[in-house]
Each structure stands twice: as C-alpha cells, then as structure tokens.
Amino acid sequence: xxxxxxxxxxxxxxxxxxxxxxxxxxxVNEGEFVAVMGPNGAGKSTLCYALAGFVPHFFKxxxxxxxxxxxxxxxxxxxxxxxxxxxxxxxxxxxxISGAKYTVFEEIAFGLENIGVPRDEMKVRVEEAMKLTxxxxxxxxxxxxxxxxxxxxxxxxxxxxxQPKLLVLDEPTSQLDPIGxxxxxxxVRNMAEEGMTVVMVEHKVEWIAHFADRVIALKEGQILLEGxxxxxxxxxxxxxxxxxxSRYTSVxxxxxxxxxxxxxxxxxxxxxxxxxxxx
Amino acid sequence: xxxxINDLRFTYPAGVEALRGISLKINPGEQVAIVGQNGAGKxxxxxxxxxxxxxxxxxxxxxxxxxxxxxxxxxxSRVGYVFQNPDEQLFSRDVLTEVAFGPKNLGxxxxxxxxxxxxxxxxxxxxxxxxxxxxxxxxxxxxxxxxASIIAMDTPIVIFDEPxxxxxxxxxxxxxxxxxxxxxxxxxxVTITHDIDFCAENFERVIALSNGQVLLDxxxxxxxxxxxxxxxTYVDPPQLTRLxxxxxxxxxxxxxxxxxxxxxxxx
Numbered sequence: 001x002x003x004x005x006x007x008x009x010x011x012x013x014x015x016x017x018x019x020x021x022x023x024x025x026x027x028v029n030e031g032e033f034v035a036v037m038g039p040n041g042a043g044k045s046t047l048c049y050a051l052a053g054f055v056p057h058f059f060k061x062x063x064x065x066x067x068x069x070x071x072x073x074x075x076x077x078x079x080x081x082x083x084x085x086x087x088x089x090x091x092x093x094x095x096x097i098s099g100a101k102y103t104v105f106e107e108i109a110f111g112l113e114n115i116g117v118p119r120d121e122m123k124v125r126v127e128e129a130m131k132l133t134x135x136x137x138x139x140x141x142x143x144x145x146x147x148x149x150x151x152x153x154x155x156x157x158x159x160x161x162x163q164p165k166l167l168v169l170d171e172p173t174s175q176l177d178p179i180g181x182x183x184x185x186x187x188v189r190n191m192a193e194e195g196m197t198v199v200m201v202e203h204k205v206e207w208i209a210h211f212a213d214r215v216i217a218l219k220e221g222q223i224l225l226e227g228x229x230x231x232x233x234x235x236x237x238x239x240x241x242x243x244x245x246s247r248y249t250s251v252x253x254x255x256x257x258x259x260x261x262x263x264x265x266x267x268x269x270x271x272x273x274x275x276x277x278x279x
Numbered sequence: 280x281x282x283x284i285n286d287l288r289f290t291y292p293a294g295v296e297a298l299r300g301i302s303l304k305i306n307p308g309e310q311v312a313i314v315g316q317n318g319a320g321k322x323x324x325x326x327x328x329x330x331x332x333x334x335x336x337x338x339x340x341x342x343x344x345x346x347x348x349x350x351x352x353x354x355x356s357r358v359g360y361v362f363q364n365p366d367e368q369l370f371s372r373d374v375l376t377e378v379a380f381g382p383k384n385l386g387x388x389x390x391x392x393x394x395x396x397x398x399x400x401x402x403x404x405x406x407x408x409x410x411x412x413x414x415x416x417x418x419x420x421x422x423x424x425x426x427a428s429i430i431a432m433d434t435p436i437v438i439f440d441e442p443x444x445x446x447x448x449x450x451x452x453x454x455x456x457x458x459x460x461x462x463x464x465x466x467x468x469v470t471i472t473h474d475i476d477f478c479a480e481n482f483e484r485v486i487a488l489s490n491g492q493v494l495l496d497x498x499x500x501x502x503x504x505x506x507x508x509x510x511x512t513y514v515d516p517p518q519l520t521r522l523x524x525x526x527x528x529x530x531x532x533x534x535x536x537x538x539x540x541x542x543x544x545x546x
Contacts, residue, residue, distance in 0.1 A: 147321075244448035
C-alpha cells in the first residue's frame with residue numbers, strides 16, 4: 001500500500017461554485033520525492049492543504065473521495081493527530097511565523113514545545129535543524145527583522161525540526177537566492193533518502209529535474225501529466241498549457257527546428273543539453 | 280530622472296548593518312536588475328529610494344531631491360514601489376478603487392486619473408476584475424493589482440521587489456510586457472530578482488549586492504558571466520550562460536537568440 005493514497009479526491013471551498021480539485025488520484029511511496037507543478041490556480045496549494053489535513057478540517061467546504069496517509073484516513077482523524085505525521089511549510093512564510101516568539105531559535109522550537117519534547121532534546125534538534133538549512137547565525141535575531149528569504153528558511157526549518165513522516169512544501173524556495181535554492185533542494189533530497197516522503201510544489205524546473213523522483217503536472221484541479229522528470233518536463237503539453245520549462249528545453253526545441261539539435265529527446269538539465277549540443 | 284546614491288550606509292535599530300557604503304548612479308530610462316544573496320541588502324537599498332528608510336549616513340538623491348528632505352508622500356510622485364508581498368500593499372474594497380488611489384492622491388485631475396487607471400488596468404489585464412475585492416483574487420492576481428496601482432501613479436521611476444516570485448509562466452509573460460511598456464515610455468525600472476534567467480532576458484544593467492556592498496555593476500552580459508564572483512553572493516549565471524561555457528563558447532551568451540547564433544557559428 002502506498003504511503004499517500006488519494007482516491008477520487010474532489011474538493012470545493014465554502015462559498016465557491018467550482019471544485020479546486022477534481023477527481024485527483026495519486027499514490028506516493030514512502031521516501032519518494034514528488035514535485036508538483038502547475039500554472040497559478042491549478043490547485044497546488046489546495047493539494048498541499050489536503051495532504052496536511054487543513055482541507056477539510058480547517059477550511060471546511062465539500063470533500064468527496066478519500067485522503068489516506070500512512071494507513072490513516074484524514075476523515076477519521078483530527079487535525080491535532082494528523083499534524084504529528086505531516087508537516088506543511090506555507091507558500092508565504094510571513095503567514096507561518098507564530099508572532100509569539102522573540103528569536104529565531106524560539107520560533108523553531110515552538111512546534112516541539114507544543115508536543116512536549118523534553119528541553120535537552122529540543123535544544124539539540126533545533127540546533128541541528130538550523131545547521132541543516134544554514135541559518136545558525138540567525139538564532140538570536142527576531143523573526144520579523146529578517147529578509148524575505150531568511151524568513152522562508154526559518155519557516156522551512158520550523159517544519160523540518162518536527163521530523164514529520166510526510167513533508168509538504170508549498171514553494172519553499174520562492175524567495176531564496178539561486179544557490180540557496182539549490183541547497184534547499186539538496187536538503188530535501190537528503191530527507192527523502194533518509195525515508196521522509198516529500199511533496200513539494202515548485203516552479204524551478206532545472207532543480208526539479210535534478211532532485212525529484214517524480215513530477216505531477218496539475219492543471220485546473222486535475223492531473224495533466226505524471227511521470228519521471230525527464231519525460232514530463234520535456235513534453236509539448238507543458239508549454240501548450242502555460243507551464244514553465246527549462247531554458248535548456250526551450251533552446252533545444254528551437255534548435256531542433258533549425259536542425260541544430262539532432263536527438264529525438266529534448267534535454268531538461270544542463271548536462272543533457274551540453275551532451276546533445278556537443279559537435 | 281537620475282537616482283544618485285553617495286556612500287550610503289544603513290544600520291537597523293537592532294544593530295544589523297545592512298548597507299555598508301554604496302555609491303551608484305542610475306540614469307533616466309535605465310532598466311536595472313539588482314541580484315544577490317538573501318540578506319544582502321537589496322530591499323533595504325530600494326526602500327531608501329522612496330524614503331521608507333533614511334540613510335544612517337551618506338545620501339540618496341532622486342533627481343534634485345535629497346530623500347532626507349522630502350516626505351515619503353512627496354517622494355511617491357517620483358518613485359513608485361511595488362512591494363515583494365502584495366498583501367502589505369493592498370487595502371481597498373475593490374480593484375478599481377485600489378488602482379485609482381495612488382493617482383488621486385498625487386492630485387491629478389479626474390480625466391488624467393481615469394486615463395492612467397485605464398492604462399494600468401489594461402497593461403495588467405485586470406479590465407474584467409475592477410469590481411472584485413483584491414482579497415478575493417488569487418495571490419497571482421493580487422500581485423497584478425499591486426503592480427497596476429503603482430503603474431497608475433505614472434512616476435518616472437518604478438521599483439519592483441521580486442515581481443516574478445511564485446508566478447507561473449503566463450503571468451511572468453504579463454510582467455515582462457509591463458516592464459517593456461514602461462521602458463518604451465522612458466521610465467527608469469529597478470527590479471530586485473532572484474530569477475536570473477528573467478534578469479538576463481529583460482534588463483540591460485545588473486547590479487550584484489553582497490553583504491551590503493556592490494560586488495558587481497555593469498551591462499548584463501558582463502556581470503552575469505562572472506561565475507566565481509557571483510557565487511560569493513549565492514547567484515548562478517543564467518542557464519544558457521552556463522551551457523555556453525560548458526560548450527566552450529568564446530563569448531558569454533545570456534539569451535536564446537545569441538546562444539543559437541553562436542552555436543551556428545561554431546559548426
């Protein structure tokens with residue numbers, strides 16, 4: 001049995017007419033790193049909320065179908081039980097910072113405090129998590145004195161420290177500098193290697209191609225394409241449907257028209273592009 | 280209208296020194312991108328342009344106005360600033376009121392306000408959303424409302440703080456249109472961005488900040504080709520620049536047409 005199992009999930013927010021998710025079927029194995037991409041309004045954040053139990057427990061609305069994670073049905077759990085297993089980093093880190101803590105260190109410890117982790121263990125876990133995301137030097141700063149990108153790392157760290165079985169990340173690198181982005185992808189990849197299951201909404205095709213096991217392309221609440229990164233990310237269907245592609249793919253697509261790209265398959269990473277363009 | 284920054288230093292009240300001696304001149308009509316590591320001081324720098332922050336030492340001149348001598352409200356007639364997070368900027372009941380607020384406040388006549396609002400709404404493709412409450416729109420469209428409400432003020436200088444963050448390909452296309460339209464109108468555009476490919480394709484000058492200082496400043500091609508120096512501020516060269524380098528191209532390429540041209544030349 002898959003670790004995540006969504007069967008025929010259809011969901012409508014309260015007071016809206018059209019469902020945001022329509023008949024979504026999705027299985028994800030334990031330790032798999034799945035990237036979700038899609039145009040704005042595709043339902044990506046809602047999918048994150050559904051996995052994190054916020055849909056329907058917090059947002060209410062109408063849910064049909066079944067959401068199952070680690071053998072438990074979300075319909076039969078409460079949100080407090082659910083969050084012990086599933087961590088969600090919000091799209092906008094400003095919305096995630098508790099506002100109840102004076103320092104970054106305390107902010108990251110907040111979740112552990114809430115579930116009653118002993119003080120000594122808490123300290124070690126917070127320090128390790130900060131080291132992992134490269135924010136140890138921010139420990140004594142106020143979360144509100146940080147730049148957007150620094151806040152985003154704090155938000156991510158405060159979820160990682162909880163060591164959830166399922167990590168759900170909604171555009172965790174949107175405000176990060178380019179090399180910082182690559183590092184966060186690397187951290188997440190390592191988490192998956194250690195057995196954590198990851199679902200990550202992202203637009204950054206180059207790094208999805210490098211780090212993810214599988215890509216889900218979502219559009220208008222439905223799964224348009226699903227498969228290995230190199231298959232999904234080079235599909236013509238993506239450009240036709242308003243998805244971003246890597247510059248390697250788009251330049252090779254144009255080069256192919258001009259007879260400068262000889263292979264059938266288009267590249268998605270730097271390495272593939274360099275191989276294919278070599279004389 | 281010139282932007283002139285002389286040995287600008289800024290320390291936040293908590294003691295963090297965010298800008299450590301920045302001197303720059305930005306000419307009228309230039310399209311400038313500012314890149315650099317998180318916490319490098321990018322947002323702190325541009326918040327000096329409209330007086331939201333005041334120099335600890337040094338000065339910022341907008342045309343002939345020293346920002347220390349003019350209020351934020353007055354500077355708003357020269358510098359429009361689109362926030363990184365639209366939710367920090369929007370407050371009106373509906374999109375039309377939001378977009379009209381700025382030009383009205385600047386004291387333009389009604390006809391001029393109507394004309395500016397109309398142009399801003401059509402540039403941002405918000406024509407059919409004028410009566411919607413901005414908070415009923417998706418974050419994507421809220422970003423466009425934030426853009427429209429600043430463009431409508433018709434300032435000679437427009438600043439965008441990470442405009443493409445969290446935007447899909449279609450919406451990035453809309454933002455590119457807005458920027459190229461502003462360029463045609465001769466406006467100065469200063470944009471903070473982490474999207475280096477977007478930067479390469481749309482800006483003629485790039486400034487890389489690192490630790491509150493200018494690390495690199497020059498034409499996009501010169502700056503974006505400096506892989507080792509950019510790495511100091513956590514920036515990678517554009518995808519096609521890296522590819523060109525791996526293929527041992529002699530010149531730095533930053534855009535698709537240049538890449539294809541160089542590729543043809545090398546065959």
